[in-house]
Amino acid sequence: MPEYLKLQSLNDSKQLFWQHLADLRPGIEEIDSRNALGRVIAEDICSNEFLPAFTRSTVDGYAVQAASTHGASDSLPAYLDLVGEVPMGTETTLVIQSGQTALIHTGGMLPPGADAVVMMEQTQTAANDVIEVLKPVTSGENLVLKGEDVKPGEVVIPTGTLVRAAEIGGLLALGILRVKVTKKPRVAILSSGDEVILPEQTPQPGQVRDINSDMLSALVKANGGISQTHPILPDQKDVLQQAIRKAYDDSDLVIVTAGSSASTRDMTSEVLNSMGSPGVLVHGINIKPGKPTILAVCDGKPMIGLPGNPVSALVIAHLIVKPLLERMTGFTHHNLVPVVTADLAVNLPSIAGRDEYFPVRLYRQDDHFIADPIFYKSNLIYSLVRADGLVHIEPDSTGLIAGTIVEVTLF
Amino acid sequence: MPEYLKLQSLNDSKQLFWQHLADLRPGIEEIDSRNALGRVIAEDICSNEFLPAFTRSTVDGYAVQAASTHGASDSLPAYLDLVGEVPMGTETTLVIQSGQTALIHTGGMLPPGADAVVMMEQTQTAANDVIEVLKPVTSGENLVLKGEDVKPGEVVIPTGTLVRAAEIGGLLALGILRVKVTKKPRVAILSSGDEVILPEQTPQPGQVRDINSDMLSALVKANGGISQTHPILPDQKDVLQQAIRKAYDDSDLVIVTAGSSASTRDMTSEVLNSMGSPGVLVHGINIKPGKPTILAVCDGKPMIGLPGNPVSALVIAHLIVKPLLERMTGFTHHNLVPVVTADLAVNLPSIAGRDEYFPVRLYRQDDHFIADPIFYKSNLIYSLVRADGLVHIEPDSTGLIAGTIVEVTLF
Structure with missing residues (x-):
């Protein structure tokens, strides 16, 4: 009977x-800065303005x-001569002298001579x-100064920043209309298994529809990758070898969801191991669900064998493929995993x-x-359809x- | 001097x-189920299988x-006749009788006669x-039963569900290749202000680039809407009236970022109020940043006037436009706002x-x-570029x- 090489912890x-x-x-x-939402900045961005x-x-x-306002109060206002109104959107010809003032709107350009706004x-x-001024102001009051947000030469957005709405605003504020971002990683997704058919087909006895390809494809797209799906592969080593080699050549990451029997998993591991050095690093993780996971690096390129069981495949994709994609895009602020704190509804036994x-x-x-655990048997995809996230139980806990107050990592 | 009609609390x-x-x-x-990621289910989905x-x-x-296994133990195994192997992907011709067994792989179809797997x-x-069996099994052990995940006629995905990778898997597992989803809401975005120019242009003295249109456009797209941007509008009531009327007719939600002076904000409010009944509901929210926000409903259609200050505009977009878009897509599980719990780095005074x-x-x-507050003056967009999220201070707090342990709502 085939054995796992050695179960390793998820962290290891x-x-x-x-x-x-x-x-x-x-x-x-x-690319255009306006289209950069969700992309990762690839070179420090400096301001020229x-x-x-x-x-x-x-x-x-x-x-x-x-x-001109010093000493002013309700009982003893400062009286200033109104010399005009600062126009919006154009330079003013006004110059404010001592004892003078001009009407100014929010965002208006401070006229020469003035150093504060009442x-x-x-x-x-x-x-x-x-105009009667009832309270004194200090120099600089009610102003944002030229260059107070950004000065020329300043790095305004460092390499590794994820572009959100605010970054698009920051870029356009400085007239930066094009921006260098990391290319989207191409992720090859292959499903294998003699029992596996396309979702379009009607399963005959013993057959199941492949859902892993499209679930993983959605997850890859949602996390900034380009998914490349492939035809379903039979449980034949030579066919698997050829298909995975081609996928390896054409992509930045290869994910194979293996047929679910132990012998098929071993075949997948052998094929992944043959793609380059050092080959398979992890064959079996001490985790539930997802034990039959394979992690390999072949001549610098990551390759992942996921369990055929779609629940296991999707959980491991969240735990390993998502952070890997973040690393591939060069995202450096990647420790912000959104969680919701909740009270556990019922006892949750664990081994x-x-x-x-x-x-x-x-x-x-x-x-x-309230976090209500979904007790499920292996392989029932609707247990994840009903779920909002995952609760982690540490290895030293039963x-x-x-x-108990738990942190729920959202899907 | 124009006054706010009445400041209302954010909640009210x-x-x-x-x-x-x-x-x-x-x-x-x-649409195709495979393309439904991020969309919201518009009609209950039932299984036929x-x-x-x-x-x-x-x-x-x-x-x-x-x-056949009852009473089996290490010292007294049950001896069963191996009658064959269950093939993957096709119906087996094997029938398991008492005292017989067949090799079966994970995911394999239970052969007739058998009721458990060792x-x-x-x-x-x-x-x-x-084959020696060393431990007894009970009927049903190590099986998932036909229909255990889903039975025909069952509502598997209710109206209002957001489609994630798991839902795509669930749909395809049942051969459901097309799915009814809510249309994406069309959101008209208009910026006004005599001082406002396109990001492509070089600002002359007194001019600023419009960044609100593209920031809000990104936020709308990231939250499931279609953004419709418009040319920048001057601070002229008749032009504003005409442009907003056209936007109203062609969209499901109108957002106007007003010029920043009080008189311009009042003009925007008047124009929004004239679009239909009941008109402006809120003119001024008791919040910082974002006080000059206008909320209107005109003959059933929502309209929002956002402050011209891009920091205020983006914060209010997070607090009001995002949940509104969720409602517009019919998303019903909308109370999951991802937060990160953190220790506040320094004192944070508030009024x-x-x-x-x-x-x-x-x-x-x-x-x-650690949550490190970004102290900023009005209008400095890079204070949001550096921010990961927002900390809320309640009105009754100084x-x-x-x-202090704070919850940071992530952008």
Whole structure:
């Protein structure tokens, strides 16, 4: 009977895998900044400009020389001559002298001579062209200064940053319309198994539809990769060898979901091992679900054998393929895994000595969440359809009791 | 000087807005299940099939009649006649009688006559064609039964479910290749302001590049909507009126980022109010940043006026536009806001009486996160570029002290 080479812990497996993988970024491409959402910056971005480009008012009010307002109070206002209104969107011809003021709107350019703005609420109109200032301001008050956000030469977005809406805003604010990002990793996805048919086909007795290809493809796309799916492979070593070699040549990462019998898994491992050096690093992880996982690095390229069981395949994809894709895109701020804290609804027994991941459904109760574990048998995909995320039970635990506060890693 | 009509709390504002909005789903379309990632199911999905379609083994082992193993032990095994191997992917011609067994692989179809599987590890090969069973099994052991995951007629995915990788797997497992989803909401995005120019242009004194249109466009796309951007509008009521009316007619949601002066904001409010009944519901929210927000419902259609200040606009988009888009897609499981729990790095003072949202950057320290607030002045977009999420300070608080455990809502 075939044995696993040696079961390794999830953490050890991932460490070993990462250790053998150097810079995995599949190259750089330049794209429109407006289309960069979800991409990862590949070269430090520097500013050529000041932002803001001029000193602006942050309030509606009156531009002044701060000194003109010193000592002003409700009972003894400073009286300033209103010399005009600062126009929006164009340079003003006004120059503010001592004892003078001009109406200015939020975002308006501070006119020469002025060094502060008095908020509208702290003024009164005394007579035609005279403004009463009821409170003093200090120099710089109610202003953002030229270059206060960004100065020329400053690195504004470092390599490895994920582009979100804010980064698109930051780029366009500086007139940076094109940006260099990491190319999307190409991920080859292969399913094998004599019993496996296309979802389009009607299963005959003993046959099952392949769902791993399309589930993994969705996960790859959702995490910034390009998925390359392949025809279903029979459990024949030479066919597997040829197909995986071709996939290896045409992609940056190869994922094979093996037929589910032990002999088929071993065949997959042998084929992956033959693709390059050092070959298979992990054959069997001490985890439930997902034990029959294979991790290989072949001449610098990562290859993963996932269990044929779709529940196991999808859980391992979340735990290993997602962080791998992050590394491949060069994303450096990758420790932000979104979790929801919840109360465990019922006791959750676990076998000590291995990592366990339980799918849970979350319900809101008043101001907190309840995590309701989904007890399931192997291979039932609808146990994941009902689940919002996973609860991890450490290897040294024999389970969690109801009411324990758990962190649910969201799918 | 123009006044806000009445500042309302964020919660009251949202409640009022939702109350005036009935079913906002912009219709239903049928698409390929494989392309449904991120879409929302628009009609309950029922199964026409059993899943699994046949009773399958969950292990590598031997198919038996459980009764044939009763009383078996290491010292007194049950001896069973090996009558063959269950093939993968096709119906077997084997029938298991009492005292007989057949080799079966994980996922293999249970042959007629058998009602359980003995794990390989609990057997030994005694002689040619005789298997020793070392432990008894009960009927049903190591099997998933036909229909145990799904039975015909069962609602497998209810209306309002967000399609993730697992749902694509669930659909394809049942041969459901097309699926009805909510149409993507069309969101018109308009920017106004005499000082505002396109990002392609070089700002002259007093001018600033429009970044709100593209930031909001990215946020809309990331949250399942179709963004419709428009040319930048001048601060002229008739032009604004005409452009907003056209946008209203062609979209499911209108977002206007107003010029930043009080008079321009009032003009925007007047125009939004004129589009239909009941018109403007909220003009000014008791929040920082984002006070000059306008919420309107015009003949059933939502309209939002966002502050021109891009920091305020993006924060309010996260707090109001995102949940609105969820409602528009019919997503019903919308209370899962991903948060990261962190220790606050420094004191965070706040003014009591209003909701405050502080941008923070997260750092990992050992096994927990530190939330480092980004103190910023109005309007500096790079304060959000550096931020990972927001920390909320309730209106009844005057701030949080360093070391407080805070929940950071991720962008």
